[in-house]
Amino acid sequence: MFENIINPLIHIGLLVAMPPLLPGVINRTKAVFAGRKGPPLLQPYYDIYKLLRKGMVISTTTTWVFQAAPVVTLAATLLAGLLVPFGPFAAPIHFTGDLILFVYLFGLARFFTTSAALDTGSSFEAMGAAREMTFACLSEAAVLLGLLVLVRLSGSVSLTPMLLAPLAHRPEAPVLLAAAGLFIVLLAENSRIPVDDPNTHLELTMIHEVMVLDNSGPLLGLIQYGSAMKLLVLSALVLHLLVPFHAGVPGVDWVLFPVELIAMAGVIGTVESFMARLQMRHVPTLLAAASLLCGFGFVLMVR
Amino acid sequence: MEMSLTLLACTLMAISGLPGLAVPRRAGWGQTVATMLTLLGSVSGLIGGLLALISGHVRMTSLPGIWPGVALHLRMDALSAFFTLLIFVLAAAGSVYGQGYWRQAEHPATGRKLRFLYGLLIASMVMVTLAYGALAFLLAWEIMALTSFFLIATEDHKPECRQAAWVYFVATHIGTLALFAMFALLHAASGTFQLTPVPAATGIGLETAIFLLALFGFGLKAGIMPLHFWLPGAHANAPSHISAQLSGVLLKIGIYGLLRILTLLPNPPAVWGVVILSLGTVNALLGVILALGQHDIKRLLAYHSIENIGIILMALGLAMIGKSLHAPVFVVLGMAGCLLHVWNHGLFKSLLFLSAGSVVHATGTRELDSLGSLAKRMPWSAGLFLVGAIAICGLPPLNGFISELLVYVGLLTPAANATAGGWAAVAFGAGALAAVGALAVACFVKVFGSVFLGSARTDLPTKAHESPISMIGPMVVLAGVCALIGLAPVIVVLPLGHAVAAWAGDVTMAHRLASALPWQTLSVVSTGFAAVIVIVLLIMALPATRRHAVSPRAATWACAYARPSSRMQYTAASFAEMLLGLLRWIARPVTHGSVPEKLFAEPIDRQTHIPDLITDRAAFTGWDRLKRMLVPVRRVQQGSVQEYLLYIVLVLFVLLASLIPVASIVTRIMGR
Numbered sequence: 016m017f018e019n020i021i022n023p024l025i026h027i028g029l030l031v032a033m034p035p036l037l038p039g040v041i042n043r044t045k046a047v048f049a050g051r052k053g054p055p056l057l058q059p060y061y062d063i064y065k066l067l068r069k070g071m072v073i074s075t076t077t078t079w080v081f082q083a084a085p086v087v088t089l090a091a092t093l094l095a096g097l098l099v100p101f102g103p104f105a106a107p108i109h110f111t112g113d114l115i116l117f118v119y120l121f122g123l124a125r126f127f128t129t130s131a132a133l134d135t136g137s138s139f140e141a142m143g144a145a146r147e148m149t150f151a152c153l154s155e156a157a158v159l160l161g162l163l164v165l166v167r168l169s170g171s172v173s174l175t176p177m178l179l180a181p182l183a184h185r186p187e188a189p190v191l192l193a194a195a196g197l198f199i200v201l202l203a204e205n206s207r208i209p210v211d212d213p214n215t216h217l218e219l220t221m222i223h224e225v226m227v228l229d230n231s232g233p234l235l236g237l238i239q240y241g242s243a244m245k246l247l248v249l250s251a252l253v254l255h256l257l258v259p260f261h262a263g264v265p266g267v268d269w270v271l272f273p274v275e276l277i278a279m280a281g282v283i284g285t286v287e288s289f290m291a292r293l294q295m296r297h298v299p300t301l302l303a304a305a306s307l308l309c310g311f312g313f314v315l316m317v318r
Numbered sequence: 319m320e321m322s323l324t325l326l327a328c329t330l331m332a333i334s335g336l337p338g339l340a341v342p343r344r345a346g347w348g349q350t351v352a353t354m355l356t357l358l359g360s361v362s363g364l365i366g367g368l369l370a371l372i373s374g375h376v377r378m379t380s381l382p383g384i385w386p387g388v389a390l391h392l393r394m395d396a397l398s399a400f401f402t403l404l405i406f407v408l409a410a411a412g413s414v415y416g417q418g419y420w421r422q423a424e425h426p427a428t429g430r431k432l433r434f435l436y437g438l439l440i441a442s443m444v445m446v447t448l449a450y451g452a453l454a455f456l457l458a459w460e461i462m463a464l465t466s467f468f469l470i471a472t473e474d475h476k477p478e479c480r481q482a483a484w485v486y487f488v489a490t491h492i493g494t495l496a497l498f499a500m501f502a503l504l505h506a507a508s509g510t511f512q513l514t515p516v517p518a519a520t521g522i523g524l525e526t527a528i529f530l531l532a533l534f535g536f537g538l539k540a541g542i543m544p545l546h547f548w549l550p551g552a553h554a555n556a557p558s559h560i561s562a563q564l565s566g567v568l569l570k571i572g573i574y575g576l577l578r579i580l581t582l583l584p585n586p587p588a589v590w591g592v593v594i595l596s597l598g599t600v601n602a603l604l605g606v607i608l609a610l611g612q613h614d615i616k617r618l619l620a621y622h623s624i625e626n627i628g629i630i631l632m633a634l635g636l637a638m639i640g641k642s643l644h645a646p647v648f649v650v651l652g653m654a655g656c657l658l659h660v661w662n663h664g665l666f667k668s669l670l671f672l673s674a675g676s677v678v679h680a681t682g683t684r685e686l687d688s689l690g691s692l693a694k695r696m697p698w699s700a701g702l703f704l705v706g707a708i709a710i711c712g713l714p715p716l717n718g719f720i721s722e723l724l725v726y727v728g729l730l731t732p733a734a735n736a737t738a739g740g741w742a743a744v745a746f747g748a749g750a751l752a753a754v755g756a757l758a759v760a761c762f763v764k765v766f767g768s769v770f771l772g773s774a775r776t777d778l779p780t781k782a783h784e785s786p787i788s789m790i791g792p793m794v795v796l797a798g799v800c801a802l803i804g805l806a807p808v809i810v811v812l813p814l815g816h817a818v819a820a821w822a823g824d825v826t827m828a829h830r831l832a833s834a835l836p837w838q839t840l841s842v843v844s845t846g847f848a849a850v851i852v853i854v855l856l857i858m859a860l861p862a863t864r865r866h867a868v869s870p871r872a873a874t875w876a877c878a879y880a881r882p883s884s885r886m887q888y889t890a891a892s893f894a895e896m897l898l899g900l901l902r903w904i905a906r907p908v909t910h911g912s913v914p915e916k917l918f919a920e921p922i923d924r925q926t927h928i929p930d931l932i933t934d935r936a937a938f939t940g941w942d943r944l945k946r947m948l949v950p951v952r953r954v955q956q957g958s959v960q961e962y963l964l965y966i967v968l969v970l971f972v973l974l975a976s977l978i979p980v981a982s983i984v985t986r987i988m989g990r
Contacts, residue, residue: 070870072870072871072872073870073871073872074871074872074873074874074875075871075872075873075874076691076772076773076873076874077771077874078693078694078700078770078771079693079859080693080704080771082858083855083858086851086854086855086858087851090847090850090851090854094843094847108839108843110835110836110839110840110843111727111834111835111836112723112726112727112835115722115723115726115727116714116719116723116843118752119712119713119714119719119722119755120714122711122712122713122755122756122759123708123713123714125759126707126708126711126713126759126762126763129763129767130763130766130767130771133763133766133767133768133771133772133888133893134767134771134772135772135874135875136690136691136771136772136773136874136882136884136887137874137875137876137882137886137887138886138887138888138892139876139877141767141772141887141888141892141893142888144763144767144893145888145892145893145894145895145896145897146896148756148759148760148763148893148897149760149896149897149900151756151759151760152753152756152757152760152897155752155753155755155756156749156750156752156753156756158752159748159749159752160749163730163733163745163748163749166730166733166734166745167733167734167745169734170734170735171734172727172730172731172734218877228875229874229875299900310746310749313733313745
């Protein structure tokens with residue numbers, strides 16, 4: 016009984032408080048590899064706090080959609096975060112078919128983010144929106160095929176049992192293939208290298224950052240917080256495939272999970288340090304490869 | 319009771335346009351009377367349909383026929399009621415909308431005719447769903463085909479309208495021909511023209527022939543690829559509230575016919591289901607890909623109808639496979655997904671056509687790239703279009719998500735449970751459905767963004783005005799129903815369960831449906847999610863919050879460019895260009911014009927469009943080629959009477975010559 020209240024509370028606490036730490040870790044990792052000192056780990060928290068207190072400038076071209084988009088996106092990401100189990104603990108909300116809700120919530124977020132980009136009337140932002148849409152079409156199929164592997168393995172159609180299925184029943188190859196595919200999607204969906212470079216300063220080459228060029232102040236703060244949360248949620252999902260080990264003691268597992276997340280951010284930072292951004296025209300090939308990896312993983316289990 | 323109310327509604331619909339025919343052209347009140355009668359009929363029909371659907375009873379009756387001894391047999395079960403409810407809701411919405419969209423004063427020549435035919439179309443569609451005999455069915459089917467033909471040809475002074483109407487006319491009659499053959503075979507199998515299940519001893523060959531004829535005949539009406547060729551033109555060229563009826567209801571009558579005939583064939587082999595499932599997957603993918611490249615808002619919506627018919631077929635295929643393999647779980651999930659998507663697509667597609675109609679009404683164009691910024695001048699139409707767009711993309715928390723969730727869970731469950739590997743292949747349908755969903759989002763962001771957001775691309779949108787209340791009202795109702803089903807899906811469980819049970823012929827289906835999805839949890843999550851978003855947005859919109867956060871307005875940041883203009887804005891075509899580039903091998907876009915080559919380039923004209931797979935690439939070109947091939951034959955027919963007389967003499971000569979007993983003459987000669 017006690018667990019039924021305390022676990023969801025810790026889950027929500029982590030989901031709300033931890034996201035800005037991950038970009039901080041990624042940036043610090045990249046700085047270490049580049050031989051720089053780098054910003055403080057908590058810098059994203061300071062940035063978001065600063066932005067939330069600022070005023071904002073809103074383009075005269077825009078409508079209410081522009082201001083609603085960051086709110087809808089954040090709400091969708093938050094709900095998606097409540098559907099993914101953290102560590103060995105069941106997610107606060109779980110029901111048959113919740114994986115579809117999970118995938119489609121990101122679709123809803125994308126609908127509003129890209130609409131807001133078109134709302135500014137700027138061709139740069141529309142260009143980013145078109146890229147986001149194109150790549151999302153490929154990665155959405157990959158996510159679903161990756162989840163199919165887990166559906167087949169666990170024999171259930173809900174994220175919590177799918178991701179917490181007993182370790183003994185996991186054949187290695189399909190899980191590894193799905194994990195690789197989903198990791199590529201994780202990088203693409205969170206606009207990390209090799210798909211997108213969050214630090215680039217040329218609008219023509221950006222995807223996610225260019226869509227939010229016209230946002231400022233609290234709205235920009237919400238967007239940054241929301242994308243950090245998306246990184247956390249998708250990382251939590253992929254972690255189940257990469258590190259399916261749990262201590263079995265609730266207290267230890269609740270400490271272990273944030274550590275795993277931070278390690279994940281370190282891995283992403285390492286990938287970013289060693290790779291260059293792909294040419295835009297090669298990105299679809301990478302994402303198609305992710306779909307193929309996941310699809311092949313599923314085929315391996317269909318006998 | 320249920321039957322009488324529905325028949326009363328049917329009669330009211332059929333006569334709704336009659337008083338209007340008797341009044342002078344310029345008088346507006348004929349239209350008002352028609353709308354009142356339609357509304358009255360809808361109320362009566364809705365009560366009747368709801369009673370039948372909630373009770374799950376079957377009602378039979380027969381009407382005296384056209385001549386003595388021939389009666390029209392009618393039967394109303396939950397499956398019929400499920401469709402009549404949709405018909406009546408959309409009929410009422412379209413009728414009120416027409417009051418503002420197609421005002422008698424603005425269209426004196428066509429207004430009265432349109433009203434009259436509209437009522438007849440609604441009545442005939444209801445009769446198709448009630449028909450229990452081949453005669454009643456085909457009679458209603460033919461009235462439906464003819465009235466919709468005349469409705470598509472409303473603006474018959476435009477050549478493209480006439481062409482669309484004729485293509486539809488030919489298509490629908492080819493379909494009717496197949497249905498005649500199908501009913502003849504049904505008679506051969508069961509010995510009656512009534513829609514009773516064929517005996518179990520019927521050969522598989524005969525059953526397959528019936529199934530294929532039904533698939534062809536009803537598939538033409540439902541616009542299943544490659545039989546969809548009449549659909550985009552007809553939907554684009556009809557008046558918008560008629561397009562809403564065509565796409566929202568008429569296509570679904572094709573689906574109804576297919577469902578009804580499938581209830582008559584007791585033991586379908588699994589391969590039928592596989593065929594329908596594959597057909598649905600191809601339809602969904604091709605429909606959305608072709609939609610992505612369209613520049614005409616109504617034509618684009620028409621291609622999305624093909625996509626959604628594809629999703630409906632995927633669900634149907636799943637239910638059929640479940641039925642043949644005796645797996646009730648899949649029957650429940652598949653058929654519930656199929657039927658709920660029929661409702662949902664009817665609702666949100668009508669909403670989209672009506673709000674697109676508002677745009678056409680206000681600006682006079684259907685071209686996406688001539689519009690923009692309409693959300694400022696038409697906030698209601700924009701908001702309502704947004705609701706429809708989110709719903710059709712299957713995004714939470716609206717109704718499209720619920721039906722797609724049923725289909726997804728249906729497609730994934732075999733992968734989870736089945737021991738046989740072949741079953742698991744069904745799950746690839748879920749991957750395809752995810753791709754369809756993502757493409758649909760791309761397509762509707764393109765439409766919403768280029769029509770309602772950004773800055774105006776021509777001066778057409780700057781003169782636009784918001785539509786009158788008679789047009790906004792029906793759209794608000796439709797959007798409300800979309801939201802209701804999405805936020806509280808628990809309310810559809812009972813009616814949906816009875817309709818599924820009526821299709822499967824198994825009353826336990828209703829209970830299975832109630833436990834197939836966690837309806838309560840889903841309702842709570844959906845409502846909570848929507849409530850949080852709405853509350854936060856309302857707080858943001860409060861005057862107090864606005865004053866607190868002073869936000870100066872400035873022009874859009876154009877990367878330090880000082881004078882941005884709307885010509886620099888992305889067009890709908892450029893938004894879709896990258897994605898279409900990846901799908902070039904399917905969509906096969908055709909480009910005219912050149913790209914600028916040197917510095918300080920001259921103005922150029924460049925167009926890209928996507929010809930339809932069948933109409934533009936096969937049917938019309940094939941027809942032209944046939945005409946060219948037959949040019950030599952034309953020499954025979956020159957229009958001169960003497961020549962024709964010569965032909966007659968020649969034919970007579972040949973006929974007489976055939977009387978000559980050549981064979982006996984030859985034998986006599988040989989014998990000698």
